[in-house]
Amino acid sequence: MTQDSAIFAKDITKFCDDYLSTASFQDYCPNGLQVDGGAGIKRIVTGVTASEALIDAAIQDGADAILVHHGYFWKGEPAPIVGMKGKRIRKLMQHGISLIAYHLPLDAHPEIGNNAVLAKALGLIITGALYPAEARPVGNIATCPPQSHDELCQTIETVLGRKPLYISGNRDTKISRVGICTGGAQDMIDQAAMMGCDAYISGEISERTTHSARELGIDYFACGHHATERGGIEALGKVVSEQFNIPVTFIDIDNPA
Structure with a gap:
């Protein structure tokens, strides 16, 4: 060279x-x-x-x-x-x-972003933004075939290799409309509930998140900050590798958080 x-x-x-x-x-x-x-x-x-x-x-x-x-x-x-x-x-x-x-x-990237990659892996179809006024939303709303919280938990565990921490929103209906924002976005659960979501998926959980889920009537799945954000950077690496014709290796440093 x-x-x-x-x-x-x-x-x-x-x-x-x-x-x-x-x-x-x-x-x-x-x-x-x-x-x-x-x-x-x-x-x-x-x-x-x-x-x-x-x-x-x-x-x-x-x-x-x-x-x-x-x-x-x-x-x-x-x-x-x-x-x-x-x-x-x-x-x-x-x-x-x-x-x-x-x-x-x-x-936020609509194709290789963390939300987009995770949603696709979970069988969710992104239909809009958690905050509709955002031109490039960092949180999304997605739809999926109606399923129980147990079924969604199993899918998450299969995709991410770890069980999510599930907080029940005390609901009897199945999940078909899901809010999603990877990482440390647990406080967007309020917006997800306001937007009519049955469930909300993020990475982290705070003490207050449990009360929000129960009182707002929305199921919450805390799937791990690290685990939910592996997909985007790995996907970006593949794009860069193809663009510049150089080897790119994804290395996963284990992190239970």
Whole structure:
């Protein structure tokens, strides 16, 4: 590979920015290139979160870039690059590895986004937005053949490899209209109920979520933040691999949360 033909982090980022319509989002972190390792990119590792374990796996893989959903520099976090954050970034720089991250734009993409990928895997058909005013919704409404909560629980377990935490909304009817937003979106359960959903699927659960489900009469399935957000980044990696004709490897760092 010559210098002129080399692929660099800025090339990957430009493509992903356009593909995910990054400029359309107000996010809690910078989307795109977060750490420039400086090297031409011949191999990429993807993963949910840019943990030290993922960085170590990328080093072992010989990757020149890491593409993730959860990167660094979140709004409100301390600015100094010290401690855990310093150690992570130091490893990236020492090994010439670039870090590229996409948060809300990856949640919301209608084809390879976290919601879209999970919904398709669960046999749900997305029909609209949880918040109809959003041009690029990060939460969706989907339909499915009428089914019991036990049937949906079994499907989720089969797809994600883990049992969801199920909270009954004290309903007698079957589930056919479902709100879905992966990750830490448990508080959207109120909106899902207001939009007439029978059930709501997300990643995390809070103490208050249980009361909301029971009092609003909507079933809730907490399926794991990490588990619900594996699909989008793996799908984006495949798109990047096809676009640039370079190997991209998804590495799943186990996380029960």
